[in-house]
Amino acid sequence: MASEIRYNTALLKPSTRKKANDSRLRAAILGIAIILSLGLLYWQVPNIALLLGFAAMAGTLGAIAYFLSPKNAATDDEHATFMDWAVTRLVADQAEVGLAITDRAGRLVCANELFTKWFNGPAVPPKLPLQDDGNTLLASAGRKAWRDGRGSAEGLKRGVAEYNAKVERAGHGDEYLLWHFKPRRRNDILDETINMVSGATGKALSEAGLLAAVIGGEGRIRALNQGFALRATGREDANIAGRNFINFLRSDDKGTIFFERDGRHGTPVRLFHVPLDRNQQKGPALILLIDDDGMVERGKALEQVESMLSLLPLGLALTDRDGRFLFYNNAFAKVSDIQEGEEPLYPGDLMIRDDKAAVADAVRRYGRGPSMSGDLAVRLRSGGEDPVALGMASIRGLGDAAVLLSLKDNSEEAKLKTQVAQATKMQAVGQLAGGVAHDFNNILTAIIGHCDLMLLRHAPGDSDYDDIQQVKNNSNRAAGLVRQLLAFSRQQTLRPQVLQLPDVVSDVSNLLKRLLDDSIELEVKHGRNLGLVRADPGQLEQVIINLGVNARDAINASGANGGKISITTQMITPSDVRALKNDILPVGDYTALFVSDTGMGIPPQVIGKIFEPFFTTKDVGKGTGLGLSTVYGIVKQSGGYIFAESNPDEGATFAIYFPVHKGLDHETSQTAEPPKALAKKELWGSGHILLVEDEDMVRAVAERALTRQGYTVVTASDGEEGLQHLTSMEEGENAFDMIVSDVVMPNMDGPAMAKQARELYPEIPILFMSGYAEEQLRKSIDLDNVAFLPKPFSVAQIAQAVGEVLAEHNK
The missing domain is CATH 3.40.50.2300 (Response regulator)
Incomplete structure (x- = not known):
């Protein structure tokens, strides 16, 4: 094994000993720099946990840099100098990231304990037990690191865990790759709490005298800290995950709670139950216990609870019986948008005016009444019209603290619900539009047909000829509106081709310039390595024209003296899609089209309706309300996705994502021939x-x-x-x-x-x-x-x- 190599100082040549002395000098300078950095960090942020984490990471990176430095590596002439991989691994084990080193032959030279724990032994990148295309992404990152010095891969899945990886070329002669693996942060509050309790935070809670465990809805232990394990079993390293939580506790006839292992004369404990899912009465929860032997002052217990609450990722706060704030943690301040330096007195100060009285009454009721818990739907002063759930629970035995409040940042959940509701509404309206279009087409067929029959009996110049012709012309205009309805409902006839999106944009940009005012600048940019898309080029041109004309009208309506419209094409990779965190857009390869303007923007109360048919913000008689609905229908029928983003007075951006066409379609990739003009011929027949x-x-x-x-x-x-x-x-x-x-x-x-x-x-x-x-x-x-x-x-x-x-x- 490579880890068995030892660094033999007895065999060093004089020149090598000089280099070793220089290395010691550099190490001393590095140590002094780290100590000064730690002092500066503690002066700015007096947090011991953060200081220890920074020290561990700095020491790890310094050690790795030291042992991989070309000045410390063995040369061809100094065969007696070897790198001590055992020491390197011992230092790397102190890091909170997974580290591994491979050579040019793809062999694993060294790996730290976290790496072997996460990937079930000394596996070799990029041959790890990953799901989907994880190893393909790793192999690509490795090749890039050999070529460019560094590479990266994101979203590597293994079971419920996800990792981000960075790869760097290192060592004398660049003969090694250093692989960094870091867990990807997840929004699952249960997973976050499990990781917190079983990790460094749980250890810190144990040292503070707080026993912590996470239980599932069925009452079984999901995670626990060392303090809980010690009290429950007598061993800090005991693995009791999956066991029934209640089996380790007992209560007497007075309701006092003890650990079962402590026997009849054990120290009583005080239990706090923090639900992790307020939608489930018997859902997963965080259980916190502290000793309650009658000697702990209530103020001291409250300080311990506040210290514990400040470490949790949940938005939690404590109030007294009159509803005044005693404490709130950083997560609560972030969700409720409490600004730095602001000190609200009551929870109602964070709500809109209509909800202030209801929140105040509920908090006082929970603080003065019997022990109970529940939720209240409220609207935050900074949260718009979407309500949030304010959880409340009565607590006793903590001095002035009487009510525990909890807030969850459900902005992403609310956004997803809005998107799903909008998609469902658009689908229903599309079906309605398709049915209406069918009935309109029958009516227009009868009108146009009877006009034709009447025109056969009238010659140009007759008094009725012009009136009949006018009726027919208006009927044809109505038929055009019906075609737009069919486009919105995704029921029009498309003739798709495999094409390059920039070609369509170039063809239509000249026409679009003629539709714009001289004061409006049109900017067109194309990305590189764009994939082919399969769509109807004529319909794509209509999409670009409609969006361009809408952007022109928005700039003119803003009252500004001119403006700018930007049309951009860009390649979107699966990692880019993951970074967007859009639950509607599936992960994959896309060619994107962005149309942006510097107009007046779209108001928040309007942006959810802009794709609906007949909805328009223009004056009466200046718009049919079918422009954007037609765009929506064409994009969706072509297999794409369209999103609108805007801030008032900052313009708007329409983003369209077309899936990259993977196969070669020789028939449709050719330029379509224009339909041949039908020659006039005799329409008489027999049959x-x-x-x-x-x-x-x-x-x-x-x-x-x-x-x-x-x-x-x-x-x-x-x-x-x-x-x-x-x-x-x-x-x-x-x-x-x-x-x-x-x-x-x-x-x-x-x-x-x-x-x-x-x-x-x-x-x-x-x-x-x-x-x-x-x-x-x-x-x-x-x-x-x-x-x-x-x-x-x-x-x-x-x-x-x-x-x-x-x-x-x-x-």
Whole structure:
């Protein structure tokens, strides 16, 4: 083993002894610097625990630097000089991080005790027992360290634990890698409390005479400090995790609590129960015990409790019977936004005006009444409209202290609930918008169709011609709004391609510049190593245009003389996603698009509604309220995510994340050819057509349109009636040449009817027409060789569609 190598001073050459003397001088200087640093730190922050932690870390890093220094390493000419890895490991064991050293051959040279404890023995990075892609991230960090001198990897999972790793190249000739592993801080209050009680803080509590244990909701011990283990079993190193907590205690007929091991004449203890989850009456809790032998003054006991509360990550405070603050810890001050130098007298001073009286009454009731505990939903003066839970528990036997208050920082939880509620609301509104769009399309089909039929009877110049044409034009505008509703509801037809996002931004930026005022600057920046995305380029252009126009309007509304719009593309790695701490965005590789402006910003009460259809802050008649809803629908239908961030008077930023397309799609990665212009041709035709449509007005328009073009049309109001017409035909007698059918109908829909029709007539052509998008309907139409006609359509469009289907079939 490498740890068995010893540093032999007897074999040092004279020059080497000189270097050793120089090393001792440098070590003395380093020691003096560390002592001065410790003195300065204690003068600024008189905290013994912090001072000891700094001293341990400084000593560890100094020792590692000393033994890995090129001036102390063995040279090729001085084979008698060796590095004492045993001493290095002994020093490294004092650190509170996992340390390991590997050589260029990938062998483990040395590791400290924490490293072997966390990874079940002397495992070799990057071959640790990690989950997911942990070792892949470590291998990449190691290669980077060999190349650049240092590397890092974050979010390494092993069970419920997570670690961040740093790798540094070190040693004479850079022949070693030094691996640092540090536990990643978790927001789980139960895990934090377990780590606190079983670690250095628990040891400090034991030395202060406070016995601590963490129990689960089932009453079993999850963690304990040395003091509790000693009193409960007689041994500080006893492992009683998983045992029933109540088995180690007993109580007499007066309710006095003793340790079972102390027997009948043991010292009574006072027990404090601090719940870790206020939503569960019998959930996990922190149990604190102090000796109560009648000799401890109540003031001294209160000092001990306050010292203990100051170490806990929970927001805790003590009040007297009149509701005045006696103590609050740093976590309580942070959650309730108590500023430095501020000294509130009552808990109600931290609440909004409407909640002050309720909090004051509750605190006095808990302080003067019987022992009880509970929660009160309140709104902090700095917490906006989101309520927080103020936990209260009556305490006795601590002198003036009568009520224990607890506050939990649930801002992230509230943010997540808001995001989930918003996503759920947007999904429901999207479904509603899709259904409304379908009904609108049926109505617009009838209006446009009847306009076309009337225009056939009027020539330009007639008194009614212009009025009819105006009705048709407005109907077409309404059809455009319906398409935007379909975009929001994610039911439009997309033609995705594999593309580079900067190419789309470059194509549309010239058009966007023409839409901006001369006083507004447009800045476009592109990141490096961007991944491919799969999306409809035309729809992406609409997204950028809509966001750019909104940014322009925001700058103009701010009253500033000009402004700036920034469009940025950037590569987002999984570690970047983890750093965002966004519960909506899954971890993965993304290509991001950011559109920022220097406008007036979005008010907090409005930002949650901006993606809703028909919601607008513009004046009446100056906006439809469908711009951002269209953007939202296009992004979501393309598999992306969109978020809006803004502070009043500081502008707004829209962040869009598209998943990186992993595979090569040769068919869609090519530049799409523009649709060929349809040449005008004769729309007259002949044939026997079965028309199936449940909407009377649409069926009447389609029947009249096809009859005028020379077709023989038989109509049906649903799929069952259509099948009756098909099965009642004599073979060879007026056989139908084609079926034109709606998709969504009562009783029997179009696809179900078409499947049975194909069993009778396998070659019969079918044209589906619907107000829903083709892409949405293709999932429910499991048939080959079917055509699609979107609603609303004109007389000429349905005639042309029928003619093309029949021509293709007769080839």
